[in-house]
Amino acid sequence: MLVIDDLSASFRRYNGLFRQDFITRLSNITLTIQAGEIVALVGHSGAGKSLLAHAILGLLPANAIATGTVSFEGQLLNQHNLVEHRGRNIALLPQQTSYLDPTANVGALVRWAALRGGKPLEIKNRLNRVGLSDDVAQLFPHQLSGGMARRVLMAQATSGGAKLLIADEPTAGLDPANRDIVLKHLRAHADNGGAALLITHDLIPVLSYADRIAMLKDGQLCCVAPTSSFSGTGEMLASPYAKSLWRALPQNDFYAYA
Ligand SMILES: Nc1ncnc2c1ncn2[C@@H]1O[C@H](COP(=O)(O)OP(=O)(O)OP(=O)(O)O)[C@@H](O)[C@H]1O
Numbered sequence: 001m002l003v004i005d006d007l008s009a010s011f012r013r014y015n016g017l018f019r020q021d022f023i024t025r026l027s028n029i030t031l032t033i034q035a036g037e038i039v040a041l042v043g044h045s046g047a048g049k050s051l052l053a054h055a056i057l058g059l060l061p062a063n064a065i066a067t068g069t070v071s072f073e074g075q076l077l078n079q080h081n082l083v084e085h086r087g088r089n090i091a092l093l094p095q096q097t098s099y100l101d102p103t104a105n106v107g108a109l110v111r112w113a114a115l116r117g118g119k120p121l122e123i124k125n126r127l128n129r130v131g132l133s134d135d136v137a138q139l140f141p142h143q144l145s146g147g148m149a150r151r152v153l154m155a156q157a158t159s160g161g162a163k164l165l166i167a168d169e170p171t172a173g174l175d176p177a178n179r180d181i182v183l184k185h186l187r188a189h190a191d192n193g194g195a196a197l198l199i200t201h202d203l204i205p206v207l208s209y210a211d212r213i214a215m216l217k218d219g220q221l222c223c224v225a226p227t228s229s230f231s232g233t234g235e236m237l238a239s240p241y242a243k244s245l246w247r248a249l250p251q252n253d254f255y256a257y258a
């Protein structure tokens with residue numbers, strides 16, 4: 001469904017009046033996401049996860065320069081066709097809950113997302129599916145807890161019927177029960193023929209839901225492996241970084257990779 005080919009992104013920096021240089025934050029990313037699949041993108045803070053999400057959607061800031069290509073269902077994405085795809089065929093669940101429009105209540109926000117994708121409104125159903133009650137529709141963003149706001153973003157991202165969901169930290173700040181509701185929702189989306197790029201810091205909870213794990217380290221994909229490789233002592237993992245991260249998890253007794 002999505003093919004990312006040799007994508008790199010750099011930022012222009014000015015050092016002095018006429019001097020500038022470029023600092024590379026994503027290097028030669030090549031990754032495919034098939035229909036029916038959840039690919040979890042994991043990596044440390046600052047590794048470039050959100051940057052990759054924004055690069056796919058053509059939402060990089062003005063001081064960024066991207067090279068490489070991204071195709072969606074065989075079509076090369078560019079700034080023109082992305083305007084049509086965003087919110088319709090490809091939806092973003094942003095990392096920042098502050099992206100919720102403070103002037104509209106939750107019902108209106110979810111309604112707009114559904115209308116944008118030409119889908120039935122079903123506001124209450126959309127909210128219930130992410131563990132929010134009907135009356136949340138009346139609340140404004142400033143009246144939501146952090147976890148509620150995150151689930152409103154999820155309801156918005158899935159209301160327009162987009163085939164590809166790019167979910168940037170959709171479970172941040174959620175308790176385990178609500179985290180599982182959100183991850184199950186993403187799984188159901190993929191099982192119904194959709195696909196998702198699931199960005200997270202937290203590897204363990206997504207192991208039960210994702211098909212593959214892509215690991216970013218300092219802007220480079222150091223490992224793309226089936227979820228089943230993250231088991232035992234990590235002997236199925238080719239990447240030393242992925243192996244050491246896996247072994248260092250508390251669940252794996254903090255073993256250092258030797
Ligand atoms: N507009 C920008 N200008 C310059 N550098 C930027 C800009 N946006 C992001 N960066 C840099 O790109 C790198 C990757 O940032 P990104 O937000 O993708 O990290 P992340 O992996 O999503 O981290 P986190 O898990 O904390 O959300 C960081 O070093 C960041 O400082």
Ligand code: NI
Pocket residue numbers: 049050051095168
């Ligand atoms: Ni991020």
